Amino acid sequence: MENTSTLERTLRLIALTLVVVFFMFPIFWIFLMSFQTNETILAIPPSIVFTPTLSNYAALITGKLTTAAGSLDIAFMRNLGNSIFLSVTSVALALVLGVPAAYAFARHKFKGSEDIAFTLLSFRFAPPLLVLLPLTQYFQWLGLSDTYFGLIWVYQLICLPLILWIVRGYFEDISADVEYAYRIAGHTWFATFRKIALPLAGPGIAAAGLLAFIFAWNNFVFALVLASADKQPVTVGALAFVTSSGIQYGQIASAIVLSVAPTLALALYAQRYLVEGLSLGAVKG
Amino acid sequence: MTTLQLKNITKRYKTNTVLDGLSLDVADGETLVLFGPSGAGKTVLLRLVAGVIDPDEGQILIGGEDVADIDAEHRGIGMAFQNFALFPHMSAFDNIASPLTATRSTKDAIAAGVQKVAKLLKIDHVLTHHPKALSNGQKQRTALARALVGSPPLLLLDDPLRNVDAKLRFEMRLELPRLLATQGATVVYVTQDYKEAMALGDRIAVMSQGRIRQIGTPADIYNTPADIEIARLFGDPTINLLDVTPRGGADGVYVELSNVKVSLPGMPASVVGQICVLGLRPESITFTEAGAAGAIPVTVEAETPLNEKTVTLVLTVRNREILVSRPAGTPGPTSGPAHIAVNGKAAFLFDKASGALIRSTATSLSHNGEAA
């Protein structure tokens, strides 16, 4: 076994490289595309050698898109801002509501607690299109249509169940004795929640928050139907690049790069935090 | 110091009755051991007293005061847990200090309090470590220190030595009484180890299935166990149990083992003819010469040394197994045929049907000073 370890390591390296290339290549290609004009992108055969241009990024940032058919106003930066605002606010709200709820579900088996928890999860079962029509009706009656508030509310359908169920699991993993010990030491239940349960479930809460953020960021349907142009996130905003004079691949690519960047940065940051949290962990230790 | 009284405590989880109308009095400054197999309800009982769960019925009085409306954080109890229950994200210092920070003591007072108890438990050199960096023994000492640091009048210790190795457990068994003496607290101590129970308890409450089966001093329980089950729980090796039907003669009650008469002095004549179980502690049986009075022929099956004892498994002519125990280093047969003698004075007689103790003569066993 020991003498094969070099060979084994080499094989493992090759396998890993293949997997990485397979998954990373599309992202890499999009990244390249974002620095090309539509002409070079559509050239056959495609080439990695090209003169990079920042015109796509410039168009996105200035909001002026010049095509063969003329110039067009696009609100990409506003869309990006909307995405950030909607996702951050939704996740924050979902955490504020969901984490205490998860704690309650984990620690107190009250009558019907399982039913309520399941009902909340079931919101994730229904395809969004199913609820969309009645939802649109209600929102118009309530005057929530085309408001940030309304969108954030709807986004709770995505974020809240996710956070509730993931965080609940983490709370359940904390030995009840650890919390009892803190109570018996003379601290209130709220202090116990703050000083013991929250820090110990921290990695789980971070993971749930991150997932919820990604789901919220990637949402398309709710925003498409319930929001008008000035409140749309990037997922919907990218539609603007499908113009009457053709599809603007270069701008789409740079839009993707810009819109992926925040989630990617967040994921990388949170990953470090998660690993730290988990290795400090031994929640059951 | 304080007193603890439990009155008719019942606790159910769904249809499962964990504690069944249990009553218990713990005196001021007493160490009471709750002893019993897992699932007997010992831990639930401690949690009820601590106030982290509530009883379905019954009353808990601490220092004579009903604590039904007092939350866990205001009961002023110290508790150590079987799994230590240390806060993994806090240093040993912060773990131990947690009962002091709750009372808003000054920083200096907290540091002094932690230092004092840490020194007592010999962990003052690891106070900055997080639980992950502590050895099992240090974790266990940290958990004890946390329970003791606030000098609580009532201490609940839930099998604190369960998760440490045999050596540490022995060490702590000798150290705990000294430690508890410095505290002067009233202690409820839970364990599944009968040696711990006998070594640490002023009194032992034997629990099973949510009830207290017997309560008394270690000597009471060892010498007059209320029934067969309790007799089996105390003693290593386990007590020998043989089905017998006592007979009566001019010289009192006797039983026959392999056609050899073993007289049971002091046993009431009413047991004659009744189907009984004879209980013989392994240390009350000795090897003897073939011709000696009351010598019972046996075959030695195996010799298995047990710490400072030598335990021998022998087979009677009727293939009944008997364990014989003697101090290590004393002579005895290791194989083949041999003879044993039974000390009838140290025998127990239980009713076969109910398992209840009919009579024990064991109080007159040769324990210096403990003769009844």
Added chain:
Amino acid sequence: MSETALLIKGVDKFYGPIDHGVHAVKSLNMDIRKGEIIALLGSSGCGKTSTLRMIAGFEPVSRGTISLKGREVQTFAPVKRNVAMAFEGYSLYPPLTVRENIAFALKASKLSQSVVDQKVSDIAKLLEIEDIMGRYPSSISGGQQQRASLGRALIRDADLHLLDEPMGQLEPQLRAVLRGRIKHFIKERGLTAILVTHDQTEANALADRIAVMEGGVLQQFDTPQMIKERPANLFTGTFVGEPPMNVFSAGVSGADDTVSFGLNEGVKLDYKASDFSQAVRAELMKRSKVVIGIRPYAVRRGEGGVGARVAVNQWLGDQTHIATDFAGGTMVLVEHDRTNLAIGENVAIRLDPSSLHVFDGDSGKAISHGQELA
């Protein structure tokens, strides 16, 4: 001397590259005779489990040879070694009943059904699992699973039986009698068994010889009696025996006709020179620091002893454990009768030279046991 059942010669185990990885077992040599019960004893990480796994064939040998009945087997697959094993985690087959699990071990033996049935019912009786033979592993307690797993290993007619922590989960009330029965069963059939355990009580109860391991090194391989009376070093001395050996570091001094050990707090133990052989005295005088050890049951109370103060007196039914404050430490005594000693009472304790173990202060190696050199 009967034939060799298992021969381990110069065995090393590295996890990772040889000579660079974790050195789990260090040049191990053992010669186990047919019909012996051997205990591999040590705390976790001492190398005992690695050794067991190499013998069974679950782990490749980094260096050295393992021979079963004179045949080198270190390159053989486990199934080719004719070794029976009881696993620490039981490893019962979940879809089979307890009876099927045990009988499964005889599948390959081509015995007639009636012989199999007889063997299974014998082993069930031995292990007191007759009433759970029809049950599935998931529906029985840990102790019962352990007994079933033991039964599956013991029923086989193998050249070697490996038992990994075989009795740790057994109900305490059954332990003493099962130890006796299993020992008798193994001896009666002339089986060769190796049990791996961290519990020195188990090792002492069952084994003919105990191999004490620590840090991948075999510390001592001898009978329980010899390990108790002549521990090779401080580690073995304190690891084997419950309650553990009392140990105190001491300075040595001596005149023509005396040998004295100076302990902490000015406690001095004086012995006649004739209490130790000439060779022991010579070894002692070479050193300034030693560790003296005495087993708790060998400590006596009585006249002419050294003063100590009773700290704890615990009666356990058939033994009394007394801890005394002595020379800045704790001296533990075991007595077999109940002792009326009040806490705080002063007692005189005697450490007979014949029960005294002396170890080197630095290396921990035994210098003397009683009068003689180690």
